[in-house]
Amino acid sequence: MSNLEMILLAIVQGITEFLPISSDGHLAVVNALLQARGEGEVPDLLETTIVLHLGTLASVLIFYRREIYRLITANRRGFLPLIVATIPAGVIGVGIEKGLPDETTKWLLESPLLAGLGFFVTAAALWRLGRTREGELDYLDTPPWKAAIIGLFQAAAILPGVSRSGMTISSGVGLGLKREAAATFSFLMAIPVIGGAGLLKLKDAVDKGTTSTPVPTLALGFMISMLVGIAALWVLLRMLRRGRLELFVYYLTPLGIAVTSWQLLK
Template sequence: MELTEYVHAVILGVVQGIAEFLPISSSGHLVIADALLREYSDSSAPTESVTMGIALHFGTLLSILVVYRDDLIKLLTDKRLMTLIVIATIPVGLVGVLLKDYVDEAFGSPLLAGCALMVTAAFLLIGRRLQTSGRQLSDMTIGTASLIGIFQAIAIIPGISRSGSTIAAGMATGLNREHAARFSFLIAIPAIGGASVVQMKDLFTGEAALPASPWPLILGTMVAFIVGLAALRLLIRLVVADRLHLFAYYCIGAGCLTIVWQLLK
């Protein structure tokens, strides 16, 4: 087993753990990081295979389960909130199943990811401008849940941040910042879990190959989990402090650099 595979696993785990929660798009950064590793690495092995993608997402899913464990326990007796989560999950489920081939193709385009980062920046800035005094999750309507769900479906495009777009949509529709973030990550659980199931289908059908060794996958999962815990807790503090929009400027810079890099190749 080449050392570079372990190095790649660590790099992708760090990228996934940070970008899954901070509003800078984990999928977009994984596409860009994967392209950079392929271009400047001596290894010809794929750096972000289907199995690695599943492993990385599983690591960040564990982070959400740990941080929001109290909310999840309460959720078991809150049928209304469970219904709203289901409603918000339907759009991304439909897009993931019906447009899977187009989504898979998008994951091979760093240029698209760079352009989509600019969209993320726009969502963050507009969401902050439109935010109101704020309602709680107990005041959320079916319409609000549906709109947030549509933004989550849009974020299936690599480069558009799932957390950024859904939190911005929540704030724009009247949720206070903390509750918008809470709902964003509650609906992330079925979304990330469902995406992993769809990806696993490729393994069972033979469209994707199993890795020769499981150790890089295990390493990537552990790194994504540990980094994800820190990133998610940081995000919650930034949301409460109304600093989420600052990531828009990072997205603009990263998006511009990626676009220039791709156009000059």
């Protein structure tokens, strides 16, 4: 993979990881577009995706560093809902990664057709969010059963095109959380999921003794996705406070039509 391709993917990842438009879906579509141009498939897209996700994980750790510190020192009751919400994605993610044939896993996680269909799912969730009244519940006080439901929505976002932030924020507000509390919960519960997936993938790379993409190129992608991710988080919270996230419906719906039509008619 060239540095230019990595920069493109890192910018896409940094923007789409936090804005509710699905980073995995956009990476799958960009990869398919590169192939359509005759540039070949991005080598080991899963490996590249994990590195870029780790970059945006660093964005969360930096952006929410004070909230994480308070969680560790004074608000430890928040660990229970976070742990409960993490379980579904962990179980399903490991099941897909370890329990299915490699070809099936690759199709489930990288298919541009699934991404196109997933964009419609995200658009529906955001449309519903725009019509849901904000609750009064802080994420620290989320009952375990509500945390489990939000966790199931996070697990659904394993599929490309289904936005993790869109699904978890919309479900959180639907279950009575404040909008900003739902966003904080969404990004804090992403830490163990993204971090765990990244560690598993890095372990595989270490066991192999090498990666198919040069380490400096991966490092470049990590840094760019981290910096762009911080900016995207700032934009998302401003839009969320103003109740404007549903505007992304007008982007995702035509995108879903375009990608799905392209894949079905090619």
